[in-house]
Amino acid sequence: MGDKYHVxxxxxxxxxxxxxxxxxxxxxxxxxxxxxFKTAWKGVSDEVAKRNDSLRKxxxxxxxxxxxxxxxxxxxxxxxxxxxxxxxLTRGEIEKLDKLKWSSSGTLELNSCNTGVSLDGAKPIAQxxxxxxxxxxxxxxxxxxxxxxxxxxxxxxxxxxxxxxxVYLHAYEHGQNAPLYGLLSxxxxxxxxxxxxxxxxxxxxxxxxxxx
Numbered sequence: 001m002g003d004k005y006h007v008x009x010x011x012x013x014x015x016x017x018x019x020x021x022x023x024x025x026x027x028x029x030x031x032x033x034x035x036x037f038k039t040a041w042k043g044v045s046d047e048v049a050k051r052n053d054s055l056r057k058x059x060x061x062x063x064x065x066x067x068x069x070x071x072x073x074x075x076x077x078x079x080x081x082x083x084x085x086x087x088x089l090t091r092g093e094i095e096k097l098d099k100l101k102w103s104s105s106g107t108l109e110l111n112s113c114n115t116g117v118s119l120d121g122a123k124p125i126a127q128x129x130x131x132x133x134x135x136x137x138x139x140x141x142x143x144x145x146x147x148x149x150x151x152x153x154x155x156x157x158x159x160x161x162x163x164x165x166x167v168y169l170h171a172y173e174h175g176q177n178a179p180l181y182g183l184l185s186x187x188x189x190x191x192x193x194x195x196x197x198x199x200x201x202x203x204x205x206x207x208x209x210x211x212x
Contacts, residue, residue, distance in 0.1 A: 115139035142171030
């Protein structure tokens with residue numbers, strides 16, 4: 001819990017659909033506490049706005065975020081949320097985060113435990129982000145663990161020997177997820193994440209019911 005959470009992949013494309021091209025802008029933020037996360041999120045918003053101010057001055061079209069990823073902790077119960085050493089970022093607090101400027105095909109991916117899972121009748125955290133940010137949001141459908149391979153659980157180097165050149169954080173048919181899915185064996189296969197689209201707001205009704 002004391003380690004910094006690393007958030008690469010807030011990707012403002014130079015050429016849409018081609019991450020890694022020389023014109024790409026990649027914004028990376030690290031944080032430990034809930035307040036640091038809020039500051040990092042606001043920082044992304046400010047940096048994208050500053051870039052678009054510059055583009056407008058040059059008579060160039062504005063750009064939105066093509067892809068963003070969150071790596072950290074989450075608890076799916078109604079009164080919980082993204083988990084930090086100093087507490088949870090609840091659904092009510094998520095709804096108050098700055099709305100980022102997304103591209104029309106933008107995606108937010110929440111690489112964290114149970115971000116696509118509904119518990120206690122609460123909406124999945126991924127659905128809360130999808131609604132408040134108005135962007136397609138991908139949530140994990142189980143406990144997430146680090147793996148050297150993306151599609152099958154492979155234990156990472158935990159001794160600091162430097163063998164894990166690539167590390168992924170997803171839910172796999174492994175560990176605590178095996179009984180969750182009634183599995184007779186731990187195949188290690190990746191459990192597909194779920195995409196959540198923004199829900200249409202009911203006219204004359206508030207979203208309500210989510211803890212502050």
